[in-house]
Amino acid sequence: MYSSSYSQAKFGLEAREPLHKTKGKSCGYYMRIVFFFSSLIQSLIIVSLVLFLIYGQPEKSAEERRVEELELNFNRLGENNIALRKEKGELGAQLAARTAEKAALEKDFEKLKTEANNTIFQLRNRLVSCCLIPICTFKKIMMTRRPTPPIVAPAVVTSSSELKMLQSLNAQQKAMINLIQTNFTQTVQYLSQERDNALKDRDTHHQDAITLRRENTLLKEQGTTYTKKCKEDFAHSLDGITTVTRDFLNRINSLFPHQLTFHLTCVKQQEQMEKIRHSCTNLSRDVENKFQLYLDNVGNKVCARFVLVCVCVCVCVTRYVFSYGYKTKKSQSSYWRGWYQRIFGSMK
Numbered sequence: 001m002y003s004s005s006y007s008q009a010k011f012g013l014e015a016r017e018p019l020h021k022t023k024g025k026s027c028g029y030y031m032r033i034v035f036f037f038s039s040l041i042q043s044l045i046i047v048s049l050v051l052f053l054i055y056g057q058p059e060k061s062a063e064e065r066r067v068e069e070l071e072l073n074f075n076r077l078g079e080n081n082i083a084l085r086k087e088k089g090e091l092g093a094q095l096a097a098r099t100a101e102k103a104a105l106e107k108d109f110e111k112l113k114t115e116a117n118n119t120i121f122q123l124r125n126r127l128v129s130c131c132l133i134p135i136c137t138f139k140k141i142m143m144t145r146r147p148t149p150p151i152v153a154p155a156v157v158t159s160s161s162e163l164k165m166l167q168s169l170n171a172q173q174k175a176m177i178n179l180i181q182t183n184f185t186q187t188v189q190y191l192s193q194e195r196d197n198a199l200k201d202r203d204t205h206h207q208d209a210i211t212l213r214r215e216n217t218l219l220k221e222q223g224t225t226y227t228k229k230c231k232e233d234f235a236h237s238l239d240g241i242t243t244v245t246r247d248f249l250n251r252i253n254s255l256f257p258h259q260l261t262f263h264l265t266c267v268k269q270q271e272q273m274e275k276i277r278h279s280c281t282n283l284s285r286d287v288e289n290k291f292q293l294y295l296d297n298v299g300n301k302v303c304a305r306f307v308l309v310c311v312c313v314c315v316c317v318t319r320y321v322f323s324y325g326y327k328t329k330k331s332q333s334s335y336w337r338g339w340y341q342r343i344f345g346s347m348k
Contacts, residue, residue, distance in 0.1 A: 127176065245288055 124179075127179070130172070
């Protein structure tokens with residue numbers, strides 16, 4: 001056969017042999033190891049973080065827990081307070097609306113009450129008129145029937161009709177009597193209540209009048225004692241003027257006996273000294289009289305002002321009592337005016 005020095009081509013499994021034979025482990029093996037360790041480290045880090053979050057925090061003391069509970073309670077109370085304030089505002093608005101509605105309903109009730117009273121009065125008048133009309137018609141029928149002679153057949157019919165009319169009139173009269181009785185009992189009860197209230201008011205105002213009279217007498221006694229005390233205080237505080245005038249007169253009187261020789265020798269000087277003595281005595285007496293008049297005027301003015309103040313107080317109190325009685329019971333105005341005049345008469 002032909003053979004050459006060149007290599008021939010190989011076919012089949014022989015052609016798949018590697019060109020370079022590996023001496024150690026490949027790169028993928030090492031990469032797998034690196035990825036395994038990195039994933040292990042990541043998982044360890046995650047587990048350590050979870051364990052630190054669960055068991056790493058220090059335990060809180062009882063005081064800190066109490067503080068946290070108090071903070072929570074405080075926040076809860078604040079929220080409740082805000083909610084209650086909102087409810088309070090809403091309830092206040094609702095209350096104002098309800099009061100306005102109440103006032104409107106009261107006005108409507110008063111209107112309806114007046115209308116009902118008017119209708120009751122009108123119905124009573126109509127009932128009275130309806131009761132009076134059949135009576136008048138019955139009287140007219142009886143007056144017209146008197147001259148007519150009795151007839152046999154129609155008399156029965158007319159008597160039955162008249163009997164029915166009389167029965168209806170009797171029923172109306174009974175209803176009217178019952179209505180009058182009920183009205184009478186109601187009016188009697190109302191008048192008895194008014195009488196009891198009037199008696200109570202009379203007793204209270206009688207007691208007020210008695211107390212006012214006692215206070216008036218006490219004020220008068222206090223006024224007299226006060227005037228006496230004022231006069232005594234004025235007189236006691238100004239006794240020095242009387243003593244000074246008395247000493248002045250004594251000195252004047254004691255001055256003249258030492259000068260008798262001079263008076264006997266000189267007539268003109270004696271007359272002049274007498275004039276001086278007379279003028280001095282008159283001056284002292286004038287001072288005493290004017291001072292006494294001044295004291296009397298001051299005492300009278302003080303007494304008059306005190307009495308005027310007492311009278312004004314009594315008048316104000318009595319006017320208040322009179323106005324209160326007049327407002328409560330206008331029908332008793334004459335009674336309280338009589339008491340007012342009695343009180344003023346006692347004050348005068």
